[in-house]
Amino acid sequence: MAILVTPQTRVLVQGITGSFGAKHAQLSLDYGSHIVAGVTPGKGGQFFEHGSHKVPIFDTVEEAAHQTGATVSAVFVPPPFAADAILESADAGLALVVAITEGIPINDMIRVKAKIQGGKTRLIGPNCPGLVTPGEGKDSHGGCRIGIAPGYIHKKGNVGVVSRSGTLTYEAVWQLTSRGYGQSTCVGIGGDPVNGTSHLDVLQMFNEDPETEAIIMIGEIGGSAEEEAAEWAGAHCKKPIAGFIAGTTAPPGRRMGHAGAIVSGGKGTAEGKIAAMKAAGIAVAETPSVMAETLLRLWGKL
């Protein structure tokens, strides 16, 4: 089953004609994902061509969704236009919007979040690597890849991965795949302080997903999302969880690359998050090199 998306999911790309969106639309097509439409205002009627693929481009998300049956959007548009792009997809009634764009102003995102909250559209991101539900083929080909993660490092399997960081997610996925353990779905929820989907939301989905048997949750300093997820998991999650928190050595008051990665007023420290995770029975990896190993031990596979 996986969560959020399956290999059959039909995806449209907002910003498909920009260099960033185009490159990753090509990589998703190569991976075997169903990129069925592109949206670039003013270029409706043209096509996005890649190898044997000819993806129609539309002026609006509503037209693209209506004519191609796309239910999910990947947002690659630049920061000044990204909030509007997310709202457009929500207005068109899409089930899921995955915002890859990094650098959206906070004031834009708080309005977007307030507007779509309680509606039928789920937002993942922004400033995230997207999500991957690996496929059955060689190097997990045939899966659903939305965003910028490298597809080939994945393997179809039963571990759910949720993370605020891109490359740290790839690290965990690669550790799992190298040891022969595949993934149900890998979700990058993004490094911004305002995001659409939290660790907790994803843990709840993994908990209900019959295909997911164990979970890796990766967090970093800043905010309290990891603590909230851990508290819930301690009381409700039926599946083994291993975790890692980046930023033990980060100085307070400094933003560590991600807009949301900051310890301020003594809050959002790695120590606090690690303690909350341990209290909830989550096995915390001592170093990022042993994320998979820590899970496999807890899961009884080692």
Place this chain on the structure above:
Amino acid sequence: MNIHEYQARELFQKFGVASQKGKSAFTPQEAEQAAIALGADQIVVKAQIHAGGRGKGTFKNGFKGGVHLCKTPAEVRHLAEQMLGQTLVTHQTGPEGRVVNTLLVAEAVDISRELYFAILFDRASSAPMIIASTEGGMDIEAVAEHSPEKILRITIDPLLGIQPYQTRKIAAALGLRGPLMTQASKLFTALYRTYIESDCTLVEINPLVVTPDGRLLALDAKFNFDDNALYRQPAIVAMRDIAEEDPREVAASEFNLNYIGLDGNIACLVNGAGLAMATMDIIQHSGGSPANFLDVGGGATKEQVSAAFKIILGDKAVKGIMVNIFGGIMDCNVIAHGIVDAARETGLNLPLVVRLEGNNVEAGKKTLAESGLPLLSASSMADAAAKIVAAVKAA
């Protein structure tokens, strides 16, 4: 991004936030002229640096205090001569201190009450939040800890913005009644406009004062701005003072690199913010001490890697370098060439450990091995950290 106090006052003027009269001065002559123009009985002269603790600071020339009260324009000029161009050391600047290039010359107001008022981005509610307290002029963190009942928090609906009833509620809680309530509503509304229209993440007024003649004034302000929104805030960007920033961080930002200097001696160069933090952590876990945070981003070019090396090597405390790249999409061989070129260009003679993983990794490792450079290859993050810590200890 931060701004100076005199720049904050410029924003207040633009948005109609009541404050005391004042002017910036770059020379002793300007300071004297500003004092004459104010025509006030009492004048305050304040050194303009981004760090706090100015009043209790000491200049390197021995002159005490970055904030002074005086009565005449001649006194102002005399003070300015001893402050301008001098280095002020406070508990927040570190021993190197900051050079004072600007003074704020302002009317010193009599104060009957000191209050606290701030608007900040609240992460938990994903909304702007107002924090107000009757305990102004003090450290608000301490008030929050010892007397939490004296702190009022009000979340603002981002779609509605601040509502008049909310401004009255805050005014009432602060004891601002009668004519002061009208002034308060106006001031809070103007500050909210300042916060939203300037894309702030924090506007803190401490203290917000009531004067004996019944005026409500924002006396001192601290602003933080959302870096993501600077592209649409040219007036704010123009206020940036490069001299107040770490020169290494300024150099890094010119190449779109995310660099933060730390106290250790093992530099790291990593792609991705989460992995970069985790790399610092694993260096410490292995018994070393990280010299920096450095994220070269997802699509690093040869030029960026080269610039990153130069910035790292500009830190004389650095005794070794760990490169940690998970090249998901980016070609590891491109990164390998970047490392080799940068090491050659900079005449690198420090231990260098490289851990490459991902796309085209075999070609990348071959490039490194055939370079003839004395670098060590690592098979994992843990292996890389152990190797660089050992190499630095042996050196």
